[in-house]
Amino acid sequence: MPFPRLRSPLPAISTPLVGLALMTLPIMPLLAGTDDSYLREIEEEAKRQATALIAPQSLPALALPTPKTNNSEQLKPGLDRAGFEQALRAGLPKETHAAFQRLSPADQQRIYESYRADSRLARISEQIIRLAGKP
Secondary structure, eight states, X not given: OOOOOOXXXXXXXXXXXXXHHHHHTTTHHHHHHHHHHHHHHXXXXXXXXXXXXXXXXXXXXXXXXXXXXXXXXXXXXXXOHHHHXXXXXXXXXXXXXXXXXXXXXXXXXXXXXXXXXXXXXXXXXXXXXXXXXXX
């Protein structure tokens, strides 16, 4: 005895889905190409950043201020630690101040102690650069 053939509602549903899938097929290679180029860009950026991290870097952005003869190149003596940091922010180039911020608390304290003995910005900048460049 043969099995009766059952009628499924799938053909009625699947026909529009198949049509939709067929309409999107011409677009798929374009979308895949977009993903490939995006991934290529990410890989290239990662390689550039890895090269920048591996390559030995000097500190060219942390140039010492040019020596001047006026008192604007010297911090006010006797500042407390908070006042010293505010004066650094105002008196140093942004890059040098950022390097100071990245120093360990112990190195920042060394800079502060050095300031108490010699408040010239050129000397303070030199020490920040030296400590920022140590391994």
